[in-house]
Amino acid sequence: MSGSHFAAQSRTFLDWFKAWQGTTFHDNIKIEDLRGRGAVATADIPEDTVLFSIPRKAIISVESSNLSKRIPEVFEDSTTPLEDADNEADEEGGETSVTSDSWVSLILVMMYEHLQGEKSPWKPYLDVLPSTFDTPMFWSENELSELQASAIASKIGKDEAENMFRGKILPVVQSHAGVFYPEGAARLCEDDLIELCHRMGSTIMAYAFDLENDEDRPDSENEDSWVEDREGKLMMGMVPMADILNADAEFNVGSAKRYVLLRTQGTCTDAQQAHVNHGDDTLTVTSLRPITAGEEVLNYYGPLGNGELLRRYGYVTSKHARYDVVEISWDLVVSVLKDTLKLDEASWGMVLNQFDPEEIEDTSVIDRDLDEPDSTGRVRGESKLTRLPKDLQEQLSAFLKATRKVSPAAVPDKQKRDQIILTVIQRVCELRTSQYPTGYAYDFDLLSQNRVAGRQKMAVVVRWGEKVLLKEVADLSKMKLEEMKLNADGGEPAEKKRKTV
Numbered sequence: 001m002s003g004s005h006f007a008a009q010s011r012t013f014l015d016w017f018k019a020w021q022g023t024t025f026h027d028n029i030k031i032e033d034l035r036g037r038g039a040v041a042t043a044d045i046p047e048d049t050v051l052f053s054i055p056r057k058a059i060i061s062v063e064s065s066n067l068s069k070r071i072p073e074v075f076e077d078s079t080t081p082l083e084d085a086d087n088e089a090d091e092e093g094g095e096t097s098v099t100s101d102s103w104v105s106l107i108l109v110m111m112y113e114h115l116q117g118e119k120s121p122w123k124p125y126l127d128v129l130p131s132t133f134d135t136p137m138f139w140s141e142n143e144l145s146e147l148q149a150s151a152i153a154s155k156i157g158k159d160e161a162e163n164m165f166r167g168k169i170l171p172v173v174q175s176h177a178g179v180f181y182p183e184g185a186a187r188l189c190e191d192d193l194i195e196l197c198h199r200m201g202s203t204i205m206a207y208a209f210d211l212e213n214d215e216d217r218p219d220s221e222n223e224d225s226w227v228e229d230r231e232g233k234l235m236m237g238m239v240p241m242a243d244i245l246n247a248d249a250e251f252n253v254g255s256a257k258r259y260v261l262l263r264t265q266g267t268c269t270d271a272q273q274a275h276v277n278h279g280d281d282t283l284t285v286t287s288l289r290p291i292t293a294g295e296e297v298l299n300y301y302g303p304l305g306n307g308e309l310l311r312r313y314g315y316v317t318s319k320h321a322r323y324d325v326v327e328i329s330w331d332l333v334v335s336v337l338k339d340t341l342k343l344d345e346a347s348w349g350m351v352l353n354q355f356d357p358e359e360i361e362d363t364s365v366i367d368r369d370l371d372e373p374d375s376t377g378r379v380r381g382e383s384k385l386t387r388l389p390k391d392l393q394e395q396l397s398a399f400l401k402a403t404r405k406v407s408p409a410a411v412p413d414k415q416k417r418d419q420i421i422l423t424v425i426q427r428v429c430e431l432r433t434s435q436y437p438t439g440y441a442y443d444f445d446l447l448s449q450n451r452v453a454g455r456q457k458m459a460v461v462v463r464w465g466e467k468v469l470l471k472e473v474a475d476l477s478k479m480k481l482e483e484m485k486l487n488a489d490g491g492e493p494a495e496k497k498r499k500t501v
């Protein structure tokens with residue numbers, strides 16, 4: 001797209017946005033060509049300044065689009081999350097309404113508005129939304145192979161998405177063609193419809209907001225139960241202008257998207273909530289701290305590692321690396337335990353029998369468990385691992401307690417148990433690292449020498465980040481093991497030794 005066409009579309013979009021009754025757009029920001037569109041400050045902006053306001057009726061949702069008025073029977077009870085809808089459909093022999101989840105509903109609404117062309121009230125907004133994506137959903141096999149042993153490679157879900165499109169979207173579009181296609185418009189063939197489903201699904205994944213209803217607001221005395229109760233009540237919507245903002249793990253505005261992500265995880269503070277107004281009529285985006293002229297206005301998509309950021313949004317950043325995760329299968333851990341404990345087969349079988357497979361997490365997710373940004377959007381403190389993964393340690397500890405019951409000599413005391421835990425974690429990390437065909441140093445070289453670009457570079461960032469985390473876990477385990485040995489040799493008091501892990 002030429003620069004002038006891009007700028008003209010941005011201008012048309014901004015004019016269209018300002019024409020909605022109830023919108024505001026601060027004079028000190030402008031839309032620019034920044035990794036797609038983004039917003040920058042043209043002059044200093046003080047903290048707590050409303051940068052723009054979006055009236056609820058400007059949001060594309062089941063509530064605002066004409067589609068739900070034209071075929072209301074399709075949209076009954078359309079706010080149940082996808083997984084729930086799938087489960088219900090499975091359990092009840094597929095009798096659940098086809099649009100009983102918010103994803104399916106919003107995909108249908110977006111397809112309808114897109115097919116309306118000039119007739120859609122959101123046409124200038126739809127024109128600035130992307131038609132191509134860098135999310136792995138659209139990568140070739142060769143590009144995907146660059147993710148190597150990253151668990152992200154198995155979470156793309158292209159086949160599942162297409163099954164959902166064929167099972168839930170296409171039948172609605174095809175049986176209501178007279179509604180979806182304006183008079184005289186050519187009908188799309190099945191392949192083109194599937195492509196449009198992918199386009200709208202990916203747009204929603206990277207742009208849509210979870211819309212909160214007032215009745216969903218938490219009871220401040222009982223936030224946890226609110227999180228539970230809130231499941232199934234969400235409606236999703238496309239929020240013009242709020243979604244023009246790029247994002248990073250350090251940011252300077254609060255918006256509904258950030259609000260909902262944090263709230264969903266039950267970690268949003270009152271101070272953070274104060275920057276979001278998602279009342280009945282207007283959604284506002286507010287500066288969390290002073291923004292200086294020339295600075296990009298940045299939103300927050302949550303504490304996502306680069307793998308997840310790539311999967312949902314199609315990009316990676318160095319700041320998101322602090323939230324990187326690695327998945328480790330329990331099978332790998334068990335094989336290392338077996339090598340380490342060296343029990344005879346009969347005893348080993350008895351230990352395994354002690355364990356109810358239902359109580360075991362098949363996969364341990366390793367992360368750094370670091371603090372989230374503060375209420376001004378800044379990250380402070382450590383960005384390296386300081387504690388060993390708690391869940392994995394607990395699972396190992398439970399396994400070794402069971403081992404002790406079968407073979408007391410293998411795990412005679414707590415000190416030996418801690419030593420085995422550290423040895424196993426270190427070895428597991430080494431073996432998990434060896435599942436990636438290239439090593440830490442090789443990937444580092446690719447990145448530091450700028451020998452990769454585009455999708456390949458993003459894949460290398462993801463896999464290298466996972467290797468960095470595995471190395472941190474292995475190094476920390478090794479260091480703690482050495483400390484234990486030193487303490488044991490130096491005759492430290494038993495009480496102190498016990499605190500090693």
Ligand SMILES: C[S@@+](CC[C@H](N)C(=O)[O-])C[C@H]1O[C@@H](n2cnc3c(N)ncnc32)[C@H](O)[C@@H]1O
Nearest residue numbers: 035036037206207243244245246247313314315
């Ligand atoms: C909600 S949109 C933000 C607006 C988008 N730049 C546009 O042109 O429409 C999210 C998308 O913006 C891009 N994006 C956001 N933040 C980014 C960043 N820090 N670096 C690179 N791309 C980013 C990604 O393509 C992401 O899927």
